[in-house]
Amino acid sequence: MRASQISLLLLLSFVMALSACLTFTSDEIRGDEGKVFHAGPSTPGIGSLYFGLYSDKTYQICSSGGIGQSCYSGNYELNKDTLTLKNLNKDIHLNSSRFLIKRYSEQDSTYWKWKYREYNNVHTWSEYKWEDSVIGGTGDVYQLNKQNETMKDDIHFIIRLDSLKTNN
Numbered sequence: 001m002r003a004s005q006i007s008l009l010l011l012l013s014f015v016m017a018l019s020a021c022l023t024f025t026s027d028e029i030r031g032d033e034g035k036v037f038h039a040g041p042s043t044p045g046i047g048s049l050y051f052g053l054y055s056d057k058t059y060q061i062c063s064s065g066g067i068g069q070s071c072y073s074g075n076y077e078l079n080k081d082t083l084t085l086k087n088l089n090k091d092i093h094l095n096s097s098r099f100l101i102k103r104y105s106e107q108d109s110t111y112w113k114w115k116y117r118e119y120n121n122v123h124t125w126s127e128y129k130w131e132d133s134v135i136g137g138t139g140d141v142y143q144l145n146k147q148n149e150t151m152k153d154d155i156h157f158i159i160r161l162d163s164l165k166t167n168n
Contacts, residue, residue, distance in 0.1 A: 029071050030060050037164050039141045039157035049092065049155065051085070053078075053164065059085055061092055078164065082144070095154055096143040103139035103162065104132060115140070115152075138162050 030052065037053035051061035053076055062071040072089040081101045088097040102111065112125035112132075123131075132140075139159035143151040 029062070029069075030054070030073070035161065036166075037159070038161035039159050042140070042156050042158050049094070050157070052161075053083075061085065061088070063092060083141070094143060095151060096145060098144040099157075100142045100144055100150055101139060101159070101164075102142065103159070104129060104137070105139075132158075136160060 032052075034054045034056060035052045036055050038050070039052075040050040041048035048064050049061060050064070051059055053059050057075055057077075058073055059076045060071050060073045062069050070091065072092060074085060074087045074089075076086060077084045081103075083099040083101060085097045085099075088094065107129075109125040112128040116123075116125075116128050119128075135158070137158040137160065139162065141157040141159060143154050143156065145151050
């Protein structure tokens with residue numbers, strides 16, 4: 001082997017080793033096959049969380065960081081509009097494993113007045129509904145505390161794909 005080939009081989013090995021370090025995952029990242037629900041971050045940025053639910057009653061939740069992402073899987077339980085992610089990994093920084101699903105199509109004016117209570121003098125509730133829908137969302141997912149109350153000021157998610165009702 002010539003010196004240029006050895007150098008190229010060493011460089012390629014180094015790049016592959018570096019990329020393996022930067023894309024660490026705890027579980028294999030699942031694709032869209034069998035996905036019936038997807039909720040992404042309400043605010044973009046480093047360290048965003050998103051999750052998908054699958055027709056086989058499993059979920060995958062991922063934390064995307066500045067240099068890769070970590071994904072964890074488990075089973076979920078759905079009881080009407082309450083979602084529970086069972087055995088949620090402690091590395092996922094959420095205060096609860098229980099969530100409330102709020103579909104925009106099922107909400108009236110009180111929802112948007114509650115969601116945007118500090119901005120009520122700026123727009124009407126129908127304008128807020130329109131703005132939420134225009135960004136591609138079909139609903140919100142909020143964490144629930146131990147008293148079964150919505151943790152509005154904590155991390156919440158925007159629904160991007162929702163076929164749960166037809167698959168459960």
